[in-house]
Structure formats: C-alpha cells, structure tokens
Amino acid sequence: MLNNRALSAVLLAALACAAGTDTAHAACPSRAAGTADAVGTVGATGPAGTADTAGTTRTSSDARRASVPARSLSLLSHAVRQRHVPPGKTSGTMKSTNWAGYAVTGGKYTSVAANWIEPSVTCTSNGIVGFWVGLDGWGSTSVEQDGTGVDCSKGTPQQFAWWETYPANSVQVYNAPVSAGDRMSSSIVSQGHGRYVMVLTDWTARWTVRNPVSLPSGQNASAEIVAEAVSSGNDITTLPDFGAIGFTGATINGGSPQAAAAQPIDMTDSLNNVIATTTDADPDGDFIVNYTGTMASAPLRRAGQLFGRT
Template sequence: MSKALRRTFVAATSLLALLAGASPALPTQGTFLAPIAEHHHDSSLMYGTSSNWSGYAATGGKFTSVSAEWVQPTVTCTKTDTWSAFWIGLDGDGSRTVEQIGTEADCSGGTPVYGSWYEMYPAYPAYFNNAVHPGDHFTASVTTTGNGVFNLTLRNVTRNWSRSIAKSLKSATLASAEVIAEAPSSSTGVLPLADFGTVGFTNAKVNGKSLGASNPSVIDMATKDGVTKATTSGITDGTAFSVTWKHS
C-alpha cells in the first residue's frame, strides 16, 4: 500500500518449554521453544515490523474465529540451533492473553526437528506427540462463542490425524486474530530464525470471512538494527499469502 505506515512491535517475555514425551518421529535432542505473541498494538497503523512475527494480524474489533491452511516447510540446518513456528490464533496483539495452535520446524545440533503445539498464554504451551514431517498439509482453527471457552483444532491432512482441544480462558479479550510465521523466543529474547525457505498460508479466514476482509496489518520480521529476517507477501484472493525467510 502506497501510504503504508510503519510500526514496531515489542516482544513480550517468553516461555521456554522442553518437549516432553516426544513421539519417535521427533528426535529426543530437539528442544522446542514456545511461540509467544507480542503484547503491543497501535490500531491506527497498517504496516509494521516485528522482532519475531511475519504475517498478518487483524485488530480493531472483536474476533471470535480464525482459520488457515499451510504446508509444513523443510528447514535447512547448519550446526547452529535455530527455530521457527507457523500458527493461527486469537489475541496477543493488543492483549495479554493468547489462544494459538500450530507447528514448529527447528534445527537442533544440525538436525531438523518438527512438531506441533497449542498455547493458552499465560499458561505454558503443550506439545502434541503426533508425527509431523515437511510437506505435510495442515488445517487449523481457533474459535470461541465469546464466553471464555475456546476450541483449538489442528489437522494433519497428509497423515490423517487431528487434535481438538477445548480450553477456558475467561480473561481473553478477543482483541486480535493472526496468521503468523514466528521466530520463537526464550527468557533471553528472540531466538535465531530457522531457514524454512517459504511457507504458504491458504484459505485464511477471520470471523468466517476472508482474511483480507478484516483489513489486517501486514508484518515483516526485522531486528532493531534493520536486518530483515522474513518478509510477507500480499494477499491473493483475500485468503492466501506467503512468508519467506531472509536471515536468522
């Protein structure tokens, strides 16, 4: 957009979670770090940079549902440990709560590690034991009736498994809806972003309508020093876009 304004999000203090009870598909040396939402929002701005988000965030209303699909990308690993997460969720941009579900693609000691999770911040995230592989097609949704009860669903279409979680969070404000690729964070700050190439999100919807209809803000990931870590494309047909890795 020719008159786009810039905003900078401030990353919140994050949670560090070790993967417990991993399935054989997940290497035991894999350490997963909880994707965490940012808690700052200026609803007057339409374009922003974030230290750990790249994608789209809708704000300025009440949001009760978000959904999207994506194909789990392949990470390129060196000996450096890196992390990346792909998710949809409510809240987090302009609120102190988060209701998210998604997948993760990390590099641990040069080995790719893939997994899936959900998070109802401020509670710790929880990881699923189901197998996740690059190329798997995922569908995800987070919905609520507005009474503090949430349904979070993640389905691996390729491997024919799904997980549906019902959780309560009475303090949720329903201030935003997001479709995001993220560099997860630890207690020390944002972690190096794994080289996931490009991830494509499709069929993205907010409150039952196309993502584009919610007039969302587009977010690119960049450091405070101006190093671009990931870029977000425009939205096609109101429901599809991609995020491309640029730098760890």
C-alpha cells in the same frame, strides 16, 4: 490429498464444528465415549468425491502430553516485540522482531483459520521457527494459538505440533507426527465465556486433534496468521531458514484477512534488517511468508510456485 480450495471448505466446516454446528462439507469430530474433551477423526471428503479421512483417534490426555522438542519453552507465541507503520502512512506493512504474516487488532475476533504446507527447514542456526494461527497476543496479555514448529536447537530440524493458552498453559506439544511437506489445517474458535476450541489437522499423516480449552482471561482483541522466530526465555532465537511458507484459505471472523482489515508484517533482526517478508493476501486469503535472512537478493517464492498455479 486435498487441494487448497477443498482445504478452505474443510476449515470452514471445522469452524462450524467448533461452534457446535454440522455442515454438508465435513463431518464434525466425534466424541469418545465417557470423554468430555474428545479428539476424533475428521471424515472430510476430498476433491472428486475421494475420501480423505484421518485414521487416528486421540484422547485429550494424548493431546496434552509434552515431548522432547520445545519442552523448555515457557512461551512460544506472544506479542509483537516491535512494530511500526512506515512514516507518513496510517496503514501498510508493519515490522516486528519476531513475527511475519498477518494480524489485526482494534475489534473483537472470534475465529481464525488457515492452511499451509509444512516447509522444509534448513538449520542455519540453533533457533526455533513456529507456524500458527491464533487469537490475542498482539497488544494483549493472553494468547490462544496452535500450529507447528521446527526446532533446530540440536542442529537438525525436529518438527512438532503444539498449542498454547498463555498464561494458563505454556507451550504444550501434541503427541502427533509432523514432517516437511505435510498439508496442515488449523482453526481457533471462541465460544464465549473464556471457552475456545482448537482444531489442528495433518492431512498427510492422517490425524486431527479437537482440543477444547478454557482461558477466562482471553480478550479476543486480535487475530493472527504468523511465522515466528520463537523466544526462549527473554531472547528471540535466531530464525532458521524455512525458505517460504504459503498460507492458503486464511479467514478471520469467517472472512478474508483483507475483509478484516488485517495488515501484513515483515520480520526484522535487532539491527532492523528484514529477514522475512510477507506478500499481499489475495481475496481467497492466500499469501506467502518468505525467509530472506539478511540478503536482500534472496529469491522470493511467488504464488505460482507455492500454490501450484501458473
């Protein structure tokens, strides 16, 4: 199993692979014979020289096959519904009614990546929560994003992996297993001219998907690493209790969220009660999004608890 720093190295390698450049840290996913949109194995090397190689090769048709969870969703990850900066400040923690995490706009963004451990979700509501990285979606009409989600619409948590390039493709669910506790890595890279490569890996379930997509309307106007209360139709679903999620090794344009001047976002309900908070990102790109519900006294998970540090 990879540790956080090794995962960060693998993400940088995945970004290089998506851009068409091999690195010494990891082998790029291989292309299947006769397939333009190939999905391959990772072949990454774990800590202390131990091999942690994905054991599943999937074709592009498998990657695009929808399954039952979230199939009724027309849009999973979209623009922040409500945002503002505290009075008298030009920067600081933003607020949103459907996002918590980090986002940046005001420039051109060509890559974003992060690692996380899939949280254990308690279905306190019939809502859906998503965890993802992406380009666009904040103040733009396009999105290029992928990640994982948990659907509580049937009363029990149903994990799934997904991608989206709105408006060309609404939510597409990967035919791949995800479970609470799985170590995930995700990256999105813009190759220019409306071409993107998404790489999503589950190190625990031992699969990876390399998904080249085309979205001519992509603007590369923002980058995000987010936990989201997912919308169904015109409504934001009630946020299930995900406890906390620690994003590690997050990068935007190859640097940390701090270097990219990304800002933290707290999520509120419709009455402006904070229901998820975001900690400050450290120089390594590590931060935590805590579910708080409407209880201000809910315990916050700190870096030592989620990242295995004292």
